[in-house]
Amino acid sequence: MMRWQILTCAVLLAAWPARPASHDSEPRQVSATHQLETQAAIWVWTDKYVYRPGETVTVRWTLKPYNDPLPYTIVAYRQNNQTGARSYLPGGGAEPKDIAGNTLESGFRMRYLEAVEKAVLATFQAPDELGMHTIVVQLRDFTGTRIVKSAYFKFGIVSEEVQITGNIESDTTWVNTRAYRIRGLVFVRNGATLTIERGTFIIGEPGSQPPSALVITRTGRIVANGSRSRPIIMTSSQPFGQRKPGDWGGLILLGRASNNWPGGEGFIEGLPDSPDTRYGGNDDTHSCGFLRYVRVEFAGAEFQPNNEVNGITWGSCGTGTVSEYLQVHYGFDDAFEWFGGTNNAKYLVATYARDDYFDGQIGWRGKVQHALAVVNEDNGNRGIEMDNNETNHALQPLSKPQFYNVTLVGVGDRLTQSFDEGTGVAAVFLRRGSGGVYNNMIAYNWITAGVDLRDARTLENLDSGELTMDGIILWNNGRSSGRPNNLEGQVTASALPFVRGERGRARNILVADPMLRRPFEFSDPDFRPRLGSPVFRANWVQPPDDGFFDQWATWSGAFGDLNWTEEWTNFIQEQDLRVP
Numbered sequence: 001m002m003r004w005q006i007l008t009c010a011v012l013l014a015a016w017p018a019r020p021a022s023h024d025s026e027p028r029q030v031s032a033t034h035q036l037e038t039q040a041a042i043w044v045w046t047d048k049y050v051y052r053p054g055e056t057v058t059v060r061w062t063l064k065p066y067n068d069p070l071p072y073t074i075v076a077y078r079q080n081n082q083t084g085a086r087s088y089l090p091g092g093g094a095e096p097k098d099i100a101g102n103t104l105e106s107g108f109r110m111r112y113l114e115a116v117e118k119a120v121l122a123t124f125q126a127p128d129e130l131g132m133h134t135i136v137v138q139l140r141d142f143t144g145t146r147i148v149k150s151a152y153f154k155f156g157i158v159s160e161e162v163q164i165t166g167n168i169e170s171d172t173t174w175v176n177t178r179a180y181r182i183r184g185l186v187f188v189r190n191g192a193t194l195t196i197e198r199g200t201f202i203i204g205e206p207g208s209q210p211p212s213a214l215v216i217t218r219t220g221r222i223v224a225n226g227s228r229s230r231p232i233i234m235t236s237s238q239p240f241g242q243r244k245p246g247d248w249g250g251l252i253l254l255g256r257a258s259n260n261w262p263g264g265e266g267f268i269e270g271l272p273d274s275p276d277t278r279y280g281g282n283d284d285t286h287s288c289g290f291l292r293y294v295r296v297e298f299a300g301a302e303f304q305p306n307n308e309v310n311g312i313t314w315g316s317c318g319t320g321t322v323s324e325y326l327q328v329h330y331g332f333d334d335a336f337e338w339f340g341g342t343n344n345a346k347y348l349v350a351t352y353a354r355d356d357y358f359d360g361q362i363g364w365r366g367k368v369q370h371a372l373a374v375v376n377e378d379n380g381n382r383g384i385e386m387d388n389n390e391t392n393h394a395l396q397p398l399s400k401p402q403f404y405n406v407t408l409v410g411v412g413d414r415l416t417q418s419f420d421e422g423t424g425v426a427a428v429f430l431r432r433g434s435g436g437v438y439n440n441m442i443a444y445n446w447i448t449a450g451v452d453l454r455d456a457r458t459l460e461n462l463d464s465g466e467l468t469m470d471g472i473i474l475w476n477n478g479r480s481s482g483r484p485n486n487l488e489g490q491v492t493a494s495a496l497p498f499v500r501g502e503r504g505r506a507r508n509i510l511v512a513d514p515m516l517r518r519p520f521e522f523s524d525p526d527f528r529p530r531l532g533s534p535v536f537r538a539n540w541v542q543p544p545d546d547g548f549f550d551q552w553a554t555w556s557g558a559f560g561d562l563n564w565t566e567e568w569t570n571f572i573q574e575q576d577l578r579v580p
Helices: 027-033 456-464
Strands: 006-009 041-046 056-064 071-080 086-089 116-125 131-140 147-157 160-164 172-174 178-182 185-188 193-196 201-204 213-216 221-225 232-236 251-254 289-297 302-304 312-315 322-329 336-339 345-351 358-361 367-374 384-386 402-409 426-430 436-444 449-453 467-475 505-511
Touching: 041 131, 071 116, 086 116, 251 289, 289 312, 312 322, 336 345, 358 367, 384 402, 426 436, 449 456, 449 467, 456 467
Parallel strands: 041 147, 160 178, 172 193, 178 201, 185 213, 193 221, 201 232, 213 251, 221 289, 232 289, 251 312, 289 322, 312 336, 322 345, 336 358, 345 367, 358 384, 367 402, 384 426, 402 436, 426 449, 436 467, 467 505
Antiparallel strands: 006 116, 041 056, 056 116, 071 086, 071 131, 131 147
């Protein structure tokens, strides 16, 4: 039986000026708009991720109307993701009601949107219902039936927190009724498989020496199958508002696929050389395991000066590795990085990384489709950075990934951090002899350029056809240095003959506003295009029918009409959680 003791309710009404819409006079007018979209931005959160039964849970929210003129019914609830049961906020109870306490039977009431900032929505005691839960806030139409917009936040109720140190050398399962604290390096090895249940929280502890990280060695395997409603969240142990990139190490997968290190083997960036940190081999079908609906936050700890690990790293993982619906949030180094190998990935979200967002080298030949990178004012270097081999640009196998349906969103001239390499911030930065296929992409608002090509060997790959582009939308790149919105202004001088079609094979390179759907808000963005956007032009290339790519994604960029990031991701900036 659920124990739900309300400690406080409806601090809300003090933070929410009462300006109800007439329930009788407005419906016809509102109905005519269909209320399919709203300009408003909303985010909601609890005061921490993991609770024990009986602990106090405080729920806060922020709402920015952005001049949305329509009235809405606002509904909030906690959902038990194991059972689907809902308790409506504030006040609790299974009977549906809006946030002012009006029940479905008595009639939900519309309200015009008013700004709310970091206000308490509800306070309650965590029930005796172990596992992952979701706080949901919905804007509904005037009838209270059609959902126009939802905001989500995941938290867990657990029986205990388990300290993890040392190595995992036998098959092990981490369950969502417990939280797991990683301290130091944890290697999965000697034939062991680590299985992580959906809805499980893994917490990296800062301050250990060496820093905390989870490493799947060539002799180990991971099975981390989350879901949209119950993602697996790997995060920092620091309090909300105080977390920062590099609080802990991150997630590393090492495999037996080929790369272009002389001798075919290397040790992974950021960690000292040992049998447990080496990757490479000759099995391009090797499986490092399964990652689905996994979120890695505040990772990338520095193990030595200028030597950090990434959010998620693959070292020579093969095509048997499954990587889908993954987010890296606030990484200190790169968000996603591949070192050799052939593994593929779909539905990737990289937010607020300090360095690059999608990085590959050492002969990586994987495929990526449906990918998003978002820079904020304090973080970010390059959207895609691709190398072949730093010491010998001609080594084989060549780094030649295939990217389709990618949106790269920069921050214009507002970046406050500086970066080691000193070459500025570009959306697509290809160098050191890399090749690749880059199709159906949007590069928007990057500081120096949308496309930057470096090094003689990289340019030779244009002539040989090892490096091609087809279907690229460029807009507002280089504006901080006064570059115009034309081809000459959107790419570097080395890339200009290529995108003009004078050298190599570049097709359908368009300078145009992608017309994203609503006002940009970092903590609640929407990168779907508006009606009339060039994203939906008929001339974009269709992805190949090879068993991996989704051929139906015939638009440019990561999104058509469907927002595939909904519910399982987290875009909230850390400063937007900080309560005075």
